Amino acid sequence: xxxADLVIIGNGMACHKLLAExxxxxxxxxxxxxxxxxxxxxxxxxxxxxxxxxxLADEAAELSPxxxxxxxxxxxxxxxxxxxxxxxxxxxxxxxGLVVHYQQLVLAVGAQATKPAYAKTAxxxxxxxxxxxxxxQLREVAAKGGKAIVLGGGxxxxxxxxxxxxxxxxxxxxQRSSYLLNRQLxxxxxxxxxxxxxxxxxxxxxNITVSKLLQQDQKFSGVLLADGTELKADVLVMAxxxxxDLQLAQQAGLKTDVGICVDAQLRSSDPxxxxxxxxxxxxxxxxxxxxxxxxxxxxxxxxxSGQHASYQPSDSSTQLKISGIQLSSCGDxxxxxxxxxxxxxxxxxxxxxxxxxxxLDAEQRLVGAVCLGxxxxxxxxxELINQHSVIRCSTELLFGPAVFGPAQIxx
Numbered sequence: 001x002x003x004a005d006l007v008i009i010g011n012g013m014a015c016h017k018l019l020a021e022x023x024x025x026x027x028x029x030x031x032x033x034x035x036x037x038x039x040x041x042x043x044x045x046x047x048x049x050x051x052x053x054x055x056l057a058d059e060a061a062e063l064s065p066x067x068x069x070x071x072x073x074x075x076x077x078x079x080x081x082x083x084x085x086x087x088x089x090x091x092x093x094x095x096x097g098l099v100v101h102y103q104q105l106v107l108a109v110g111a112q113a114t115k116p117a118y119a120k121t122a123x124x125x126x127x128x129x130x131x132x133x134x135x136x137q138l139r140e141v142a143a144k145g146g147k148a149i150v151l152g153g154g155x156x157x158x159x160x161x162x163x164x165x166x167x168x169x170x171x172x173x174x175q176r177s178s179y180l181l182n183r184q185l186x187x188x189x190x191x192x193x194x195x196x197x198x199x200x201x202x203x204x205x206x207n208i209t210v211s212k213l214l215q216q217d218q219k220f221s222g223v224l225l226a227d228g229t230e231l232k233a234d235v236l237v238m239a240x241x242x243x244x245d246l247q248l249a250q251q252a253g254l255k256t257d258v259g260i261c262v263d264a265q266l267r268s269s270d271p272x273x274x275x276x277x278x279x280x281x282x283x284x285x286x287x288x289x290x291x292x293x294x295x296x297x298x299x300x301x302x303x304x305s306g307q308h309a310s311y312q313p314s315d316s317s318t319q320l321k322i323s324g325i326q327l328s329s330c331g332d333x334x335x336x337x338x339x340x341x342x343x344x345x346x347x348x349x350x351x352x353x354x355x356x357x358x359x360l361d362a363e364q365r366l367v368g369a370v371c372l373g374x375x376x377x378x379x380x381x382x383e384l385i386n387q388h389s390v391i392r393c394s395t396e397l398l399f400g401p402a403v404f405g406p407a408q409i410x411x
Contacts, residue, residue, distance in 0.1 A: 015108040052163030087272075107249060264312065366381060
């Protein structure tokens, strides 16, 4: 049996950020053991679409050199998932039979790709786009050419679709909602984005429901839509969102809801077990973006090193880049679109494909912002939202600090 002061299960971006913070802490746990289910050490998942498109070399996604873990006295076990966790004995067992006793443990197991009911059964030609194995599979598919269908008009779906299109495939993207990126954009921004993507050769259909998959020779061959339309394709990429991985937490008897429930110190219902990143839930919040997970890692590194620290979610700007198209979003956009008592201000430059839309509440506080094209003001808007600043001159806010100065913020 091995022993460790700290075990981290999951070697993704959240784990790597935590380790990067821990190695700077003088009071960090001494014996750190990390389990990674993949064959590859932590990499930048955000770059998977750029790798698929052939825009970057594989090395660009590496978060640290191969010997980084050893240099910092961290034992890394790859290609070996933890299959059993006993919180009472403080013991775990891996798939290969490795038994480890720990003092403290962090679950950084991430999330699983959501699959529709009609695609639960494994079928050649069905893919997700979450990890390095998915990347390898899609590269193999793209090398053969042909047609691809991508389910999901969120960020991951758009990135997968653009990556396959750049590799020469004919790509059709199907979105259940009435417009793309419906959690980040308003309809106008989404329409402008769709026009740019269609101009490049991507086929986009919204308000679409898939009824079932089509098969030929026991392989995926297309989809049947609710209106009876059949779309033929060689591969189906499912990008319908993610769900926190709760399997180990539930098996160990930890409190879970949508995610693994944690407090402001990222501590679970067991005082020696913590959760970080996509798998955790703080209050009503779950997490899938880099900025909040990085903030969690800073807090957790301090806590594991014996310091006092607390995590509080903030409304940071969601910065996205889809094949060269910049966009950002601040605030709960779907909720804001349903409120009719808010002031709205818009700016659009069709020639340069720039668009901005702002929402202010009845007290003249900025509560939401969407930018497409020029996103340089997104950080400025996020700061105003977090500060709950009262705005004196609303229209000038569209043009940022160069026009809108401190004098236009009420004391």
